[in-house]
Structures are given as C-alpha cells and as structure tokens.
Amino acid sequence: MPKSTGLSRHQFVALAVPTTIIATSPTFSRACAAIAAAEGERTMTLTPYLLFDGTCHDAMEFYKSVFGGELTSTKVKDSPAKEHMPAFQQEKTINARLRSGTIEISASDWLMLNRPRVPGNTVCLYLSGGTFDELKTLFEKLSQGANVTDPLKEMFFGAYGALNDRFGVRWMFQSNKPA
Template sequence: MQLSVYALFDGQCHSAMSFYQQVFGGELSLIKVKDSPMQPMFPEALQEQVLNARLTSAEVDISASDWLHPTEQPTPGNMLCLYLRGGSVSRTREVFALLSAQATVTDPLTEQPFGLYGALNDNFGVRWMFHASVVYTQNH
C-alpha cells in the first residue's frame, strides 16, 4: 500500500495533468470514460471526462480525475485528497475500517470494474480515497 496525492478536477483534469507533465516531466497515463469498461454506465455528455490519470516522474507521483463527489462543488480545499492504493484487499478493508471511526463515509468500499474502491472524510476533515486491485476468479 502506498500513499500519494489525488487531485479532483471539474472537467480540467486532462489540461492540468498535461501541464504538470510539462513542469515535472515523466510518464502520464490517462483513461477517459469512453475508453474504459465503465463507458456504458455514463451518458454521452460525460464520455470525455477523465476517470483516472497518473503522472509519475523522479519528483512526483500524482493521480487525478474529473470527479468530485456529486454533492460537492470545486472549491479550494476539497480538490486534493489522500489516496491509498496498491494494497491487498484485506489490508485496504482494514485501514478503511480504522479510518472510518467517526468519519463520514461517502463511498463505501465496493467492487468496481477497476477494483475495490471507497472514500471517506475523516473526523479531521481530510478526504481519503482507497483502491485495491481485485483478482477475479472464474467463480467471481
């Protein structure tokens, strides 16, 4: 499991991450709705939105998307969160449960087409997002 920064944009993710790549160099991977397994779940108007982007270089590891929680508006302070990714499903569930104490769980941990995902705002007002890859078996 590794902690990194996750930036939340409102339709400007591609431009912002391209700019950060110009500043820091490195490799930028970017997945839009239209290019993902989640494509049929979204209306045409959202097909160009970025589901997930990641910039890695010797200096930075930044992940981002065009999604804020549906009840949120982009304002300074709610566009960055702490992002725990890459851990085992069991460890992700354990840490999520521990951080959930006195937190507002906005997205319960659920299996999505891209893996196990969940999010919460902890008791101190910090937004946390969680992602673990799920290994699917034939019986799953």
C-alpha cells in the same frame, strides 16, 4: 498530447460513478481481471488524487511540464464506462496518471452526478494495493469520527471504500487482492 491507455485497476477508482452502473459491464470486469493478472502483486501505496471540473487534461499537461515524466490519460469515450456515461461527459478525463521518478499524481475530472464538487473534496489521498485486511485496518482507524461516504467492501473489481476523516481530509481505498 498524452497517450491513451487501457484502464487498470488503479485507474478504476477514478471512474467516480455509481458502482451499480459500472457493475453492469461484463467487458469492464474481464478487462480488470486481465490487467490484474498481468500486474501481479503490488505493495500498498499512497498517492495524491486530484479531481477537476473538466480541466484535468490541461492540468496534468501543466504538471508534466513542471515535473517531467510520463503522463497517461484516458477519456470517458475511450474507456469501458463510455456506454454508461452521459454524452456531455464523454470528453472528460476518466483517469490520468503522471509518474516522474518518485513523484506520482493521479487525477480525473469530477464524474459523480449524485455528489456536488465543492472545495475540500477535490483533493484526496488514494491508498491502494495491499490486502483487504490491511486496508480494512487502516479504514477502521481513519473512520473514527469520520464521515464514511463509501463503506469499505469487496466489489467485483476488488475492494473499495472512501471517507472524509475527522479533520476533513478525503481518503479513497482500493485493493485488488481478495480478503
């Protein structure tokens, strides 16, 4: 069984719940700030991000058996978002990360009640780190002909945005560094 860890900024994107709900949690905001201070500056990284329908834990355990490495996983009930999520989602995985050498996979169960989970939006590329301006430049370029689902903007935890590019590829952007 993977160990459960605290929620990092990188893991925040996996929350995939309306930001307005999470923004009401001052505990979560303080936790993000403390973790960011401990992590220090990070360079930009591109990671595959997988979204499952209640099978994230089993899938990530399987990938660990294939690739080896260290798996961290957090359930909704063990996260700061637990008070803002319905009871039926408490056992779902809010974030999992497998690291094995140069291989890294991030994942969560689908938690967005206001958006349907359909083939094509269950795998995305997660661009994280860097500055807001660096992400903004890439976001604007990828936005050409795209369906922007979450405009890139500064939030209480850093910057976040998401889009489906003109080829149908899902992208999520997140930075801890202010503009």
